[in-house]
Structure formats: structure tokens, C-alpha cells
Amino acid sequence: MAVTIGQVAQLIEKLAPKFWAEEWDNVGLLVGSGSAQVERILIALDGTLEVVEEAREFGAQLIIAHHPIMFRPLKNLRSDNAAAKIPLLLLNHQIGYYAVHTNLDQSRLSSSFTLGEILDLKEIKLLEEKVSEGTKNLQSNIIPSNLPDEARGYGVIGYLERPEKLEIVWQNFLERLKKSNIYAHPYDLTGVRLAGSLQKEIRKVAIVNGSGGRFVPKALFKGVDLLITGDVDHHAVLDALEGGMAVGDLGHFLSEAPMLQALNYYLSSERALQRVEFKVSKSNSSPWR
Known part of the structure; x- marks a missing residue:
């Protein structure tokens, strides 16, 4: 049919x-x-x-x-x-x-979850939680199982297994990104930015895919050591640093592209769509060089 x-x-x-x-x-x-x-x-x-x-x-x-x-x-x-x-x-x-x-940003396929898994964050919770019915029984091999089915919201917050210096956390994170399969195609990581003392101890991490500058106050309020997001403007970064929080900026595309692979997995696994052929765009990439 x-x-x-x-x-x-x-x-x-x-x-x-x-x-x-x-x-x-x-x-x-x-x-x-x-x-x-x-x-x-x-x-x-x-x-x-x-x-x-x-x-x-x-x-x-x-x-x-x-x-x-x-x-x-x-x-x-x-x-x-x-x-x-x-x-x-x-x-x-x-x-x-x-x-x-x-x-989609508020769903279980949010890139925030996927990037949190790359960092192997523990005790993952939503950074900004909203609650709605109608999301039960969703199946995916890339969503966390510790959140209630009805939970939705923006970003995630969690803990590293042990405190590490910012320099080590960021280097390890980028290396894991390069080696992971969360992107459908290999993308150049040129343009990623980091703000904060490289010697700062990092334990609590928040991740928000896309433009996450507006989440700086919430992350500071929750005692986050490192916020990873995209498109953070100058003043938001200064506010973060003044509050003692480091900021990692992946750029808009890299912070959201994992959702393409996640959406591909989700739809292609649906029995009703087995006759449909899916492809993640190769021509779509970050405009920055």
C-alpha cells in the first residue's frame, strides 16, 4: 500500500x-x-x-x-x-x-540527549522541563530510559563520572564526536569555540542544541560548570564567565545535526514506512568555514 x-x-x-x-x-x-x-x-x-x-x-x-x-x-x-x-x-x-x-527540540530525539551520551553524562535530567501527555510508548535506541515518558523540554543536565579539567573534557568531547556515528556524514569541526579557564574543574554539564544563549541564567542557577550549545553571543558568554561557568560553542549546525540521524533511525524503523527510502542530506552542512 x-x-x-x-x-x-x-x-x-x-x-x-x-x-x-x-x-x-x-x-x-x-x-x-x-x-x-x-x-x-x-x-x-x-x-x-x-x-x-x-x-x-x-x-x-x-x-x-x-x-x-x-x-x-x-x-x-x-x-x-x-x-x-x-x-x-x-x-x-x-x-x-x-x-x-x-x-523536535523538546522531544526524545533532541541532539542534547545524543551529545550527553557522547560525554557519558550520569543522572541526566532536562534542563528546562515541560510536561505533556501523548508521548508514551515511543521506542528509540538512542533515548535515555531514566526519564518519565511524559517528560519533554529543552536541553539536558548531568554529571561527569569524575571531575576533570576543562581542557581535558573539551578535548575528549571533540575526539568522541569525530569517532562517533551520531552524524550521518563526517563534518568538519572547524569553528568550535571554548570560553573559560582550561584548568577549571568540570563535573556538572548542561547541553542545549541550537542557539542556547538564553539558557545561560538557568544553567548558572543550577550550578552548571560547563554549558555546551551553539551560537552563544558575546554578552551571554561574559555573563557565563562572570558566574563561573565555562561555555563550549559547537555552532548551530553541529549542535543540531545529530537529530537528522536520530530522525532517520526513528522513521526508517517504523513498520508503516518500510517501503519508503530515506536519506540524510549530504549537501547540507555548516555555512561557516
């Missing part, structure tokens, strides 16, 4: 319901028809021109992306309107576009 985009959307929303998304966000099926049949799906972080072309070459009928392609209403669909360029390409190639953004 043929699979439709609507059926794929239902499985995604079982994991990350749309109502979890922030009010300012724009998630769900943004381009295409829920009744359209799908045989191939491309998974990406961003809906770039390169990703659309990759989807076309792959023969995909759907792109599932973390970041929405439209935050503000389009005033027209003219070819000379830069904001309309990608939606028009998708329509021309008959490729649907489904965005799962801040709702």
Missing part, C-alpha cells in the same frame, strides 16, 4: 506534536499535499537551494527539515522574490516540505 505525506506527518507528530512548538514557530507541512504519495524522503537541517536540488536528484517527494523555510507570510510568489524562490522550486519539482523545529 502506498504511503502518503500525511501518514509520515502523523508518525512525526506522534513523536513531536505540533502544539509543542513555540508560538513564533512555523512547523508542519509547509509545501505540498498530505494526500501525495511518497517513496523517497530527504532529511535535512535547512531547506537550502542545494538541499532542494539534492532532493530532486534523489527523486524525493518530501523533504523533512528541522528549520522552516517560511517564518513570515509571503506577499507574492514571484520568481524575483527571494523569499519565494525555494517554495516555488519545491512546487515546480512537486516536492513537499515538512518542518519539525522547536517541537
Whole structure:
């Protein structure tokens, strides 16, 4: 039996319901028809021109992306309107576009969990917890088992097995990233940044995928020694350092890309989607060099 985009959307929303998304966000099926049949799906972080072309070459009928392609209403669909360029390409190639953004960030597939496993954090809890029903019985081989089924929220917090100097913790973390399989493709770690005394003892660690600067006050309040996130601005880093907390900045892409592999595992393991071919984008990577 043929699979439709609507059926794929239902499985995604079982994991990350749309109502979890922030009010300012724009998630769900943004381009295409829920009744359209799908045989191939491309998974990406961003809906770039390169990703659309990759989807076309792959023969995909759907792109599932973390970041929405439209935050503000389009005033027209003219070819000379830069904001309309990608939606028009998708329509021309008959490729649907489904965005799962801040709702995925709060789910069990959040990169925060995966990065926490890379550091082998103990006693993992959510950094900012919210509670909702409807997430029970989710199965994944990469989610922690010590959290209640109904828990959701942003970021994680946990402990290293023993205190280590910041220099050692950061070096070990980056080496584990390079050797791990949490990324579908090998990515260059150029551009990662670290702020704080290299001799500082680290035991309590918080991780927030994406732009996590707003979590600096919460992490400080919870006595975190090291916050690992992406896109931390100058003033947030100064606030962290003044509070005695080190900051590791992976950049936005590297901190969120593990979710692509996690989403790929989750969807490809669904019995209803066994006839669908999935691919994690190769063209989508960090724009920084």
C-alpha cells in the first residue's frame, strides 16, 4: 500500500506534536499535499537551494527539515522574490516540505540527549522541563530510559563520572564526536569555540542544541560548570564567565545535526514506512568555514 505525506506527518507528530512548538514557530507541512504519495524522503537541517536540488536528484517527494523555510507570510510568489524562490522550486519539482523545529527540540530525539551520551553524562535530567501527555510508548535506541515518558523540554543536565579539567573534557568531547556515528556524514569541526579557564574543574554539564544563549541564567542557577550549545553571543558568554561557568560553542549546525540521524533511525524503523527510502542530506552542512 502506498504511503502518503500525511501518514509520515502523523508518525512525526506522534513523536513531536505540533502544539509543542513555540508560538513564533512555523512547523508542519509547509509545501505540498498530505494526500501525495511518497517513496523517497530527504532529511535535512535547512531547506537550502542545494538541499532542494539534492532532493530532486534523489527523486524525493518530501523533504523533512528541522528549520522552516517560511517564518513570515509571503506577499507574492514571484520568481524575483527571494523569499519565494525555494517554495516555488519545491512546487515546480512537486516536492513537499515538512518542518519539525522547536517541537523536535523538546522531544526524545533532541541532539542534547545524543551529545550527553557522547560525554557519558550520569543522572541526566532536562534542563528546562515541560510536561505533556501523548508521548508514551515511543521506542528509540538512542533515548535515555531514566526519564518519565511524559517528560519533554529543552536541553539536558548531568554529571561527569569524575571531575576533570576543562581542557581535558573539551578535548575528549571533540575526539568522541569525530569517532562517533551520531552524524550521518563526517563534518568538519572547524569553528568550535571554548570560553573559560582550561584548568577549571568540570563535573556538572548542561547541553542545549541550537542557539542556547538564553539558557545561560538557568544553567548558572543550577550550578552548571560547563554549558555546551551553539551560537552563544558575546554578552551571554561574559555573563557565563562572570558566574563561573565555562561555555563550549559547537555552532548551530553541529549542535543540531545529530537529530537528522536520530530522525532517520526513528522513521526508517517504523513498520508503516518500510517501503519508503530515506536519506540524510549530504549537501547540507555548516555555512561557516
